[in-house]
Structures are given as structure tokens and as C-alpha cells.
Amino acid sequence: MDTARYAELFLTESQDNLSAINHALLELERTPNAREPIGALFRAVHTVKGMSATMGYTVVAELSHELETLMDLVRRGEREVTTSLMDTLFQAADALERAIELSVAGREEDCDIAETLAALRGPVATQPAASAATGEPPRGKKKRASKRAAGASATPPSPTVTVAVTLEADAPMKGVRAYLVVERARTIGAVVSTVPALELLDADGFDGTISIGLATDAGDDEIERVVRLAGYVGEVRLTRASIVSNGANAPAANGNGGDPVRSAGQASELAPARAHRHIRIDLHRLDTLMNLIGELVITRGRLQQLSTTINEPALTETVTQASRLVADLQDTIMTSRMVPVWQVFDRFPRVVRDAARALEKQVDFVVDGQEIELDRSLLDEIGDPIVHLLRNAIDHGLETPEERLNAGKSPNGRLSLTAARDRSAVVIRVTDDGRGIDRDRVLSRAVEMGLIETGKHELSDDEVVRLIARPGFSTARQVTDLSGRGVGIDAVHTRVRALGGTVDIRSAKGKGTSITVRLPVTLAIVRALLARVGDETYAIPMTHVNETAQLEQGTIRQVKGRDVLVLRSDVLPVMHLRDVVGLPRRDVEGGQVVVLEVADRRAGMVVDELTGQQEIVIKPFDAVRDGLSLFSGATILGDGVPALILDVSSLL
Amino acid sequence: MSHTVLICDDAIFMRTMVGDILQQAGFEIVGEAETGVQAVEKYRQLRPDLVTMDIVMPDMGGIDAVREITKFDPLAKVLMCSAMGQQALVVEAIQAGAKDFVVKPFQPSRVLEAVQRVLG
Numbered sequence: 095m096d097t098a099r100y101a102e103l104f105l106t107e108s109q110d111n112l113s114a115i116n117h118a119l120l121e122l123e124r125t126p127n128a129r130e131p132i133g134a135l136f137r138a139v140h141t142v143k144g145m146s147a148t149m150g151y152t153v154v155a156e157l158s159h160e161l162e163t164l165m166d167l168v169r170r171g172e173r174e175v176t177t178s179l180m181d182t183l184f185q186a187a188d189a190l191e192r193a194i195e196l197s198v199a200g201r202e203e204d205c206d207i208a209e210t211l212a213a214l215r216g217p218v219a220t221q222p223a224a225s226a227a228t229g230e231p232p233r234g235k236k237k238r239a240s241k242r243a244a245g246a247s248a249t250p251p252s253p254t255v256t257v258a259v260t261l262e263a264d265a266p267m268k269g270v271r272a273y274l275v276v277e278r279a280r281t282i283g284a285v286v287s288t289v290p291a292l293e294l295l296d297a298d299g300f301d302g303t304i305s306i307g308l309a310t311d312a313g314d315d316e317i318e319r320v321v322r323l324a325g326y327v328g329e330v331r332l333t334r335a336s337i338v339s340n341g342a343n344a345p346a347a348n349g350n351g352g353d354p355v356r357s358a359g360q361a362s363e364l365a366p367a368r369a370h371r372h373i374r375i376d377l378h379r380l381d382t383l384m385n386l387i388g389e390l391v392i393t394r395g396r397l398q399q400l401s402t403t404i405n406e407p408a409l410t411e412t413v414t415q416a417s418r419l420v421a422d423l424q425d426t427i428m429t430s431r432m433v434p435v436w437q438v439f440d441r442f443p444r445v446v447r448d449a450a451r452a453l454e455k456q457v458d459f460v461v462d463g464q465e466i467e468l469d470r471s472l473l474d475e476i477g478d479p480i481v482h483l484l485r486n487a488i489d490h491g492l493e494t495p496e497e498r499l500n501a502g503k504s505p506n507g508r509l510s511l512t513a514a515r516d517r518s519a520v521v522i523r524v525t526d527d528g529r530g531i532d533r534d535r536v537l538s539r540a541v542e543m544g545l546i547e548t549g550k551h552e553l554s555d556d557e558v559v560r561l562i563a564r565p566g567f568s569t570a571r572q573v574t575d576l577s578g579r580g581v582g583i584d585a586v587h588t589r590v591r592a593l594g595g596t597v598d599i600r601s602a603k604g605k606g607t608s609i610t611v612r613l614p615v616t617l618a619i620v621r622a623l624l625a626r627v628g629d630e631t632y633a634i635p636m637t638h639v640n641e642t643a644q645l646e647q648g649t650i651r652q653v654k655g656r657d658v659l660v661l662r663s664d665v666l667p668v669m670h671l672r673d674v675v676g677l678p679r680r681d682v683e684g685g686q687v688v689v690l691e692v693a694d695r696r697a698g699m700v701v702d703e704l705t706g707q708q709e710i711v712i713k714p715f716d717a718v719r720d721g722l723s724l725f726s727g728a729t730i731l732g733d734g735v736p737a738l739i740l741d742v743s744s745l746l
Numbered sequence: 747m748s749h750t751v752l753i754c755d756d757a758i759f760m761r762t763m764v765g766d767i768l769q770q771a772g773f774e775i776v777g778e779a780e781t782g783v784q785a786v787e788k789y790r791q792l793r794p795d796l797v798t799m800d801i802v803m804p805d806m807g808g809i810d811a812v813r814e815i816t817k818f819d820p821l822a823k824v825l826m827c828s829a830m831g832q833q834a835l836v837v838e839a840i841q842a843g844a845k846d847f848v849v850k851p852f853q854p855s856r857v858l859e860a861v862q863r864v865l866g
Binding site: 274277295325 | 820837841859860866
């Protein structure tokens with residue numbers, strides 16, 4: 095077996111299990127007497143152990159074995175769930191995560207787990223009397239089996255045997271019987287996989303044959319004898335695939351042609367049985383697919399222009415049809431890239447817990463809307479900014495329990511993270527019920543930085559809050575003196591803006607702060623309004639376009655020496671795209687105006703002409719890093735001409 | 747010396763029937779329980795070699811009883827007696843520590859085979 099091929103799979107599955115471990119630990123910390131988290135923890139650790147032993151990752155196997163041993167003591171009530179035990183378990187979970195990453199990266203020797211092992215073993219070693227008192231090693235065989243598996247981790251890993259067991263035709267409750275077969279197999283080794291998966295066994299439709307990937311040192315006869323102890327066992331077939339040997343397909347002695355056992359053994363050693371309904375795709379391939387569809391969308395635009403020019407009914411019809419197909423294709427690819435936000439949100443309860451502990455705050459953390467879907471690449475990008483927001487909320491927002499009691503609040507601060515879908519955007523909101531943003535300090539800092547003039551303190555709360563989100567306004571240290579981390583709202587703001595999103599902050603002194611991040615559901619392809627000034631065309635993402643209007647006499651008026659746009663009963667600030675991009679203003683009358691909208695802020699923008707709407711493919715560029723951040727990217731229009739995409743949120 | 751058995755079932759009919767099967771095979775029935783709570787109490791008191799356990803019983807079900815018994819004695823040998831359609835419950839019972847199961851309606855030979863497997 096070529097283990098390298100399984101490394102990625104191992105990593106993915108291990109991450110799922112690590113997530114389960116962290117969840118179970120948090121649950122256990124909340125309810126130390128509950129049994130479910132212990133069981134969940136045990137299962138997840140056990141799975142990691144089995145997988146890592148198969149992969150030959152001895153450090154991970156050793157670590158998970160020690161963790162499992164300790165959990166076993168907890169499960170049997172021989173160890174109490176104390177704060178120090180929880181600390182050890184959390185530490186072990188972190189060490190496990192690092193060890194897994196390093197092992198997969200081929201840097202196993204960089205793992206330093208001595209301290210963690212000592213911590214895990216420590217409490218176990220202090221209680222040898224407990225198990226001696228019961229007379230025998232608890233769970234006799236099982237205990238020895240796990241010892242053996244641990245031995246295997248120190249020495250070369252046990253070879254994996256695929257054990258295919260067919261139950262007798264008249265066996266009642268075959269699924270449960272198969273479960274017993276697996277239980278028996280566990281007494282002599284680590285069960286790496288089963289087909290079908292264990293959780294599917296009690297469902298109907300199990301046909302009576304189960305194949306078990308078993309990492310064991312036991313010989314064939316011993317394996318067969320042990321699984322037969324489960325009862326109602328008809329046929330037992332063993333297929334060996336050695337990890338050590340590099341044999342491409344280590345043919346089984348009894349492997350004949352399309353033998354289901356063989357295919358199960360070779361192909362899904364690590365994969366769950368449901369693999370046939372979901373396949374894993376390399377994210378790069380999806381990215382490539384996305385780029386290709388982007389090019390196709392551009393080409394479609396060009397094709398549509400050409401067919402309009404040529405004006406041949408048969409051509410027009412074909413182009414229309416092709417366009418529809420491209421649109422469907424684009425939709426499908428977009429959808430295939432969507433993943434529920436919990437895939438990233440999942441680690442946040444742990445982040446919050448750690449931050450709260452470090453800062454001695456008490457936090458009730460609530461997550462809502464985990465099922466909302468977002469483009470995979472966006473989701474990856476948004477993880478860190480959300481972590482910043484959560485940490486900031488705990489650090490700067492929430493007060494200590496004493497402060498809260500003095501303020502007449504409950505000692506536990508409330509922190510919530512919600513995701514919701516709003517039209518073509520996803521809204522992620524972090525809300526705390528802490529002290530709110532300190533208006534006076536923000537103002538004095540703003541004066542210091544020359545952002546506002548002294549004495550100009552009649553700013554509305556909304557305007558004050560907007561100061562914080564100004565790029566370059568480094569909030570963290572200066573505003574609250576609480577943290578040297580220096581991660582400000584501006585950093586989050588910059589990141590979110592680069593993703594085509596917006597950040598909105600609401601705060602009420604003494605009542606808390608709510609930060610709303612709005613993101614497009616997907617990156618890469620957006621609908622845009624095309625605006626011309628002079629010979630240049632600019633694209634304005636439709637998400638920020640509120641409405642458009644013809645410029646007429648009196649639409650723009652002067653108020654206190656500044657241009658304003660009068661639209662029905664509204665008076666809005668107005669700017670000229672020509673000013674923005676550095677072109678001289680025209681003298682001619684006319685032109686059009688676009689009403690731009692970001693959160694609840696609106697402004698008009700005068701352009702020479704609006705030339706149409708188009709799906710554009712965003713090609714990010716680096717120029718925004720320093721220079722003027724007027725543009726969020728570039729695109730190629732249907733006629734092959736490049737155009738810059740206006741970053742509307744930086745303009746308002 | 748013959749093996750001792752504790753029979754746990756809320757139905758007298760079932761207790762009698764299981765009892766007869768095992769007695770004829772030479773086992774000694776040392777106790778009967780009608781509820782999960784009784785099952786746990788009697789196990790502690792009698793320390794039988796084998797327990798037959800119904801899944802659904804009043805006042806603590808069979809699965810919880812298995813859990814309690816296994817906690818008290820990790821080497822306890824419990825055989826679950828289940829009805830058709832209780833797959834998920836049986837799996838849970840095994841996770842709780844039961845060693846094997848038989849499915850109603852009972853055939854004496856099948857029950858005895860299962861008992862032999864449990865006593866190993």
C-alpha cells in the first residue's frame with residue numbers, strides 16, 4: 095500500500111476527528127458528569143489512533159494511545175473530571191493536532207510530545223492501585239489489545255488485514271451480529287475501517303457481509319478463530335496488504351476477479367463506506383474549473399456582442415442557447431464550491447474558551463446559522479478575521495465578571511456568532527453584551543491622528559464608529575489599552591473589503607457591540623454595471639448599486655458650497671467619477687448618476703454614460719496594497735477590453 | 747458446578763420460558779428481576795455467572811441496567827434478549843457492555859449457543 099496516497103485523506107479525516115475531540119472536550123468541561131462526551135472523545139481518539147498506526151505515524155499513534163488510556167480511566171469512573179484533567183486533555187488535543195500536521199508534512203521528528211505524554215501518563219501512573227483493587231485488569235482482553243496496538247506504534251506498525259465476514263443466512267439481526275464481529279476483532283487489533291460503516295449497520299439493507307480493515311499482529315488462524323466467536327459466522331476471508339512492502343497490489347491468495355472484498359480492502363482502506371455518494375475533489379481542480387468558467391463567461395460576452403452586430407437570427411438563437419447553458423454550468427460549479435460555514439465555525443467554541451480563560455472572562459458563546467453556505471475560498475479567507483472579531487469582543491468588549499456584576503449585568507458575558515443569508519450576500523455577525531465602544535477615547539485618538547479637528551465632537555455615534563473602521567486607524571492598543579496584540583478592526587476591515595464585502599459596526603456604551611460582516615456568496619464572478627468616462631470603462635458591482643438616474647437640470651444642487659444630489663425627497667452627497675479617476679470634468683450637460691449603497695450609507699456618482707450590465711470575472715491585482723485603494727480588481731469585458739472594478743466601500 | 751444465572755424480564759411468561767430452557771441445560775437459576783433497578787441490585791447481591799436481560803423494562807431499562815452492572819463488574823456476562831426491530835437498541839446495549847444477544851421468538855438451541863459464546 096502506498097501510504098503517501100492516503101496522507102491527504104488521513105489529514106482530512108483526522109481534522110474531522112480533532113474537531114470532534116475539541117467539541118467533546120468543551121462539552122465535558124460544561125457537564126463533567128455526562129457520559130456522551132466521554133464516549134465521543136473515546137471514539138474519535140480511537141479512530142485517530144487506528145489511522146495513524148496504519149500510516150506508520152508513530153508519534154501520533156503513541157499520543158492518541160495515551161490519551162485513549164486516560165479517557166478509559168475517566169470512562170470507568172476511576173479518574174474524576176477536574177480542571178487540571180481538562181487542561182491536560184486540551185493540551186493533549188493541541189499536541190495531537192500539531193503532531194498530525196507535522197507527520198503529514200513528513201516532519202515527524204519535529205514533534206515534541208514528551209511533556210504532553212508525561213502529563214497524560216502522570217495522572218494514570220498515580221493510580222495503579224485503583225485497577226489493582228478490582229482484582230483483574232478491567233475489560234481483560236480489550237485492555238491488552240490496546241496495549242498491543244500501542245506496542246505497534248513504537249515498533250513498525252501492525253500489518254493491515256482485510257477480514258471479510260459473511261454471516262449465516264438465517265442469522266437474526268445481521269447488522270447487530272456484524273457489530274459483534276467487529277467487537278471481537280477489536281480484541282486482537284485496531285479496527286481501521288469497516289465496509290459498510292459501523293453507523294450504517296443497524297439500518298436495514300445490510301446484506302450480511304462486512305469487511306473489516308484490521309491492523310493486527312495476529313496470524314490468519316487466530317483472526318478467523320476470534321471473529322467466529324461472534325456467532326452465526328458463515329464464511330471468513332482474509333486479504334493481506336502489507337504497508338511495508340511496496341507491492342502495488344499484494345494480490346490475495348484467494349482474490350478472484352471482481353471480488354468485492356478486494357476492492358473494499360484496496361480502495362477504501364481509510365474511506366468510509368459512503369464514499370460512493372461523495373467524492374473528494376482537490377480544491378485546485380475546482381479553482382481551475384472556476385477560472386475556466388470565468389473565461390467562458392467572458393467569451394460568451396464577446397460572442398453576444400458579435401451576434402448582435404452580425405444580426406443573423408439563426409446565430410442569435412444559437413448564442414442565446416449557449417449562453418443559457420453557460421449560465422447553468424456556472425451555477426452548478428458555484429454550487430459545488432459551496433460549503434456550510436460550520437466547517438470553519440466549528441473551531442470557534444474552542445477559540446472562545448481559550449481566550450476567555452486566558453483573559454479571565456466568563457463567556458456564554460452561542461453560534462447560529464451553521465448551515466449557511468459560502469464559497470469555499472471565501473470561507474477559508476474569513477476564518478481569521480472572525481477569530482479576530484471574537485477575540486476582540488472577549489478582550490475589549492466583555493467586562494470581567496466583577497465589572498459586570500457592578501454594572502448590574504449577569505457575570506457571564508454573552509457572545510454570539512450568527513450567519514444568515516440576505517439576498518445574494520451572507521451576513522456574519524459577532525455580537526457581545528459588553529461595555530461598548532468608548533466614544534471619548536476614539537475621538538481623542540482620532541484628533542491625535544489628525545482624522546478630525548479638535549472641538550469637532552458633535553459627530554454622531556455612527557460616525558464615531560466609522561472612524562474605527564477607517565483603514566489605518568489602529569484601535570486595539572490605543573483605544574482600550576488592553577491588548578498588545580494590535581489586531582484592530584481595520585485589519586478585519588481591509589481583509590473583508592478585499593473579498594468584496596463590507597463591515598458595519600454598531601455599539602452602545604454599556605450595552606455592547608455588534609459587528610456585521612457582509613460577504614458576497616461567491617467570489618470571482620459578479621454582476622456589474624459598466625460606466626464610461628471619457629474613453630475608459632469602469633465596472634461597479636451590482637451589489638452596491640441602489641439605483642440609476644438621468645442627470646437633469648436641478649438634479650445636482652449646491653448646498654453650503656458642496657454638490658448634493660436631490661433625488662425625490664432624498665438629498666445625497668455626490669461625487670464625479672471623473673474626479674475620482676483623475677480626468678478633467680466635462681462642460682457638457684447630461685450624463686447619468688448611479689446611487690451607490692454600502693450598508694446604510696448612500697452617495698451619488700456622476701458618470702458620462704452607463705453602457706450596460708454584464709457578468710464580470712474578477713481578476714484580483716496587487717496594486718491595491720499600498721496606493722489608492724479605489725479598485726478592488728480588474729476584469730476583461732466582452733469586447734476584450736480590460737476594465738477596473740471600483741471598490742465602492744472605499745469611496746463611501 | 748453448574749453456572750448460575752440471573753433472569754431479567756418484566757414478563758413472567760418470558761422469565762419462565764428462558765428459565766426452563768436454561769434449567770433443562772443444567773444451569774442454576776439463582777434469581778429473577780422484573781425491573782432494571784432490581785436487576786442491578788440482584789446482580790450485586792448474587793454475582794451470577796450469566797445475566798439474561800430484556801431491553802424494555804419499567805424502572806430503568808435493560809440498557810441502563812447493563813451499563814450499571816458493567817460499571818460494577820467490568821467482566822459481567824450479559825446476554826440481551828431482544829425483539830425484532832430493536833437493532834439500534836441492541837447495538838447500544840453492546841456498547842454498554844452486553845456480550846451477545848438473542849432475538850425473540852426464542853429457539854432453545856439458539857439461546858444455548860449464545861449462552862455458550864457469552865460464557866466463552
